[in-house]
Amino acid sequence: MRVVRALSAALLTLGLAAAPAAADSSPSPSQDASDTSAPTRAGTSFRTAAEIEQGQRATASGSTGDYLYWSFPADTGQRPTVGATVELPDTHAAQTWQIDVYDGLRRRQACQYGAQTRTAAADATSVELACVLRTVRAWSEPWANDPLPGTYYVRLTATGVAASDLGLPVDSEVRVDSRDIGGSAAVDGSLAEPLVPGAATRSGDEEESSAVLAGLEPEDGWASGRWSDRWVWTAVGGALAALAGVAGYALTRGSGRPSRVPPAA
Template sequence: MRITRVWGAALLMLALAVSPAAADSSPSASPSESGDAPTEAGTSFRTAAEFEQGMTATASASTGDYLYWSFPADAGGRPTVRATVKLPEAAGSASTWQVDVYDGLRRRQACQYGAQTRTADAGAASVELSCTLRTVRAWSEQWSDDPLPGTYYVRLTTTRLATGDLGLPVGVEVRAESKDIGGAAAVDGSLAQPLVPGIAVTSEQDDEDSSAEAVLSSLEPDDGWASGWWSDRWVWTALGAVLAALAGIGGYSLTRGSGRPTRVPPPGA
């Protein structure tokens, strides 16, 4: 009887343990439409237009332009950048479009999957590109180029274009969203400061001065940069400890049999 109660409690705990696992698989749906998304794109790393994840940045440009945006990405997320290019009607031949993502150190980041490069036929109305990065880690060794928390640059351009199609008007939409990977990607260690270009210069300035000064990158995630100490590993480990304790009690009670030895008559008999 007691054993069943113990195992029942253990099963209940197990059911509870599913919740962190279930939470992992749901994407972090935090599309904050607040704030204004840029309607212009930059033309270099230096002039990249900044936008928050979940916003849709738009721009009107010309074929052949190199368009730059930047957005902040924090540890534990796996950002996906999607771009839609509305192609000019007057285009006479096929063009190849490409979206590249660079980290705060201007290192090109690999796309796990997604159509990073696409060739649009002469008559195509639009072309859609996407790039899913690796999970952003809180820390990595200096020799690796793993994605780290900080600014990410998006560059959109044509990599192959007929001369006759240079300079035609195009409309562009860019969007970035992160899937929350959770504790599975929680690594030890963290950067003292996120990989934001120019952060050493901006942190030296007084708060009053910096408002007027131009900076390389000023945005941070909606809820600030994560401090890096919380992950669902705490829940898993604590739960494991509780379960181990319960299992210990269960094992202990097994060796005691079910209460009173059979040869001893019950009291009052």
């Protein structure tokens, strides 16, 4: 009976530990689409990329053939999803549009899945693109191309455009959301600093001017190398292993002492 009670307590502990892990796997909260702080323009290069928060719906007007850039922060354990919609002019030829994502070192990041490139027919009014990145890791080998915490850049452009369509006006919309993967993506190690381009410089003894090229960061700050629910699962696994050992010993030991063998006559 005591063994059953101990196992029940262990299962209850496991359920309590699993609750925050399940919460971590839920999508990040979305902001109101009518948020006036969302940018209404896009940059034309990495240095002039318009900064957006995750959950914001950024819009921009441009011309067919332009390169449009946005940047957003992504932290450890997040799996960002970048979506873009391009409203095409009334009259146009077939066009191929593409969305690319780069990290803070300007390394192009591969998409796990999603329609990263699409061709719009001549009668299409819009085209939708999507790119689901790999999970952001806290640390990686120098030679690897794994996503790391820091600033990410989104580049939207038309790669296949007829000469007659160059310069035609288009409206674009970009949104970034992410899913928190949690401790299942945790690794041993962390970066000293997130990959945020730019540097802080001092002007005189009293003033401090910022030359940071990307100033946005996650709402709760950068979490690289901090607490992970991986530790919770490790502790719960150790506790269950110990309880299983105790239960096995109790079952094999028996409930009473062996009877004494009567002496021989």
